[in-house]
Amino acid sequence: AQSVTQPDIHITVSEGASLELRCNYSYGATPYLFWYVQSPGQGLQLLLKYFSGDTLVQGIKGFEAEFKRSQSSFNLRKPSVHWSDAAEYFCAVGAPSGGSNYKLTFGKGTLLTVNP
Amino acid sequence: EAQVTQNPRYLITVTGKKLTVTCSQNMNHEYMSWYRQDPGLGLRQIYYSMNVEVTDKGDVPEGYKVSRKEKRNFPLILESPSPNQTSLYFCASSLQVPYEQYFGPGTRLTVT
Numbered sequence: 001a002q003s004v005t006q007p008d009i010h011i012t013v014s015e016g017a018s019l020e021l022r023c024n025y026s027y028g029a030t031p032y033l034f035w036y037v038q039s040p041g042q043g044l045q046l047l048l049k050y051f052s053g054d055t056l057v058q059g060i061k062g063f064e065a066e067f068k069r070s071q072s073s074f075n076l077r078k079p080s081v082h083w084s085d086a087a088e089y090f091c092a093v094g095a096p097s098g099g100s101n102y103k104l105t106f107g108k109g110t111l112l113t114v115n116p
Numbered sequence: 117e118a119q120v121t122q123n124p125r126y127l128i129t130v131t132g133k134k135l136t137v138t139c140s141q142n143m144n145h146e147y148m149s150w151y152r153q154d155p156g157l158g159l160r161q162i163y164y165s166m167n168v169e170v171t172d173k174g175d176v177p178e179g180y181k182v183s184r185k186e187k188r189n190f191p192l193i194l195e196s197p198s199p200n201q202t203s204l205y206f207c208a209s210s211l212q213v214p215y216e217q218y219f220g221p222g223t224r225l226t227v228t
Contacts, residue, residue, distance in 0.1 A: 034216060043222050044159075046218070102166075
């Protein structure tokens, strides 16, 4: 079964600083990888995804992520954080899971606080 | 507008009183799923449906039922809610696996 680890529960950065959120996964093959963002009181919005090909993927809101097979990682980055980026970020792995199921397995999330 | 809608958004109920949370998508998606989100536990899958009339259990199905009679709707039924089902519930849909899932706005359920 697949699993996802987000080592940082809470990160605080200053507005304008760079950001990297870590994500490590466990799966026997190359999984489908996603980053979602959840603003307070909102649902989850897809930031970006990786299925295959170029290991550096671009997403919405200026985010990017890099898939590193050797490290089983899919870290999310942004060169300059804006106050509106304050939210909770979830990494997810999509893979077959028993019988006919296909599911997303989520990490426990990283809460991002942005200081002015 | 392409979206997943859930109703109600907030619900406070008492133990044992049957309730249904509706989920509807207007994107002609085949795959639909229900998750619950709890602090420190992240999102966990309750039930999923690969297509109409095909549903199956996820990781935490106890105490829940679902049905998928039409492609667009995937209601979540709690026949006898208990306090441990107090949670934030999300419905999601996907064109098909393994494409990305689109999430509804969530339903915050409190069972007293």
